[in-house]
Amino acid sequence: MTTAAEIMTAGVQCVRSSDSVVEAAQRMATLNVGALPICGEDNQLRGMLTDRDIVVEVIAESKDPQAVKAGEIRTGTLVTVDAIDDVRKVMSIMSQHQVRRVPVLDGGRLVGIIAQADVAIALGNDAVGSTVEAISTDFDSI
Template structure:
């Protein structure tokens, strides 16, 4: 059985909830990624911030990116996957929640991220097509 732990990218960096959007954007740029988990001072996952969130919810909404924090963009509980969950569960979770990236947790500890590309490499081609279609139609 292939698990989320098998296909994830380990060693994920977080944007601290109290960091400004400017700091989060710099981190995204330096790491060459499109999203970062948002972690609170208790080291628990608070949400995920994407480059699109920054453009739409901050810049497009006329907010000051230096005065807005990453934590302000954390909406409710983040959609996650357990490290030992089967890749079929990863697929189903991405599809049902219409997300392209999932934080991977082991207990309450963030241990990695699974992206659409990670899932695509591990699933048979028909399932990948189903996932791409589901995410594109949402």
């Protein structure tokens, strides 16, 4: 059994709830990622922030990205997996919730993140194809 901990990207960085959207975007650019976990001042995971969230919730609404805090624009229900979860369970959760990235927790503490690419590498083409299709169902028009 391959676990979430075995395929995750460890050492994931958070953006703080109190950080401005500009700070979050700069961190995404520096790390070359399209999403960051949002953590509170207590280091507890609060949500996920994507580059799309920034565009749709801030830029498209003509809000000031210096004034808007990362914690104000997180969207959707936070979906996580446990470090000990089997990769097939991770794949099922990603499909069910139509998320492309999922934070990995160990004892409630953020320890990593799993993206579609991590699942692809771990499982191979057939399993991944159906997962990507399920995740992307609402994105067919893009």
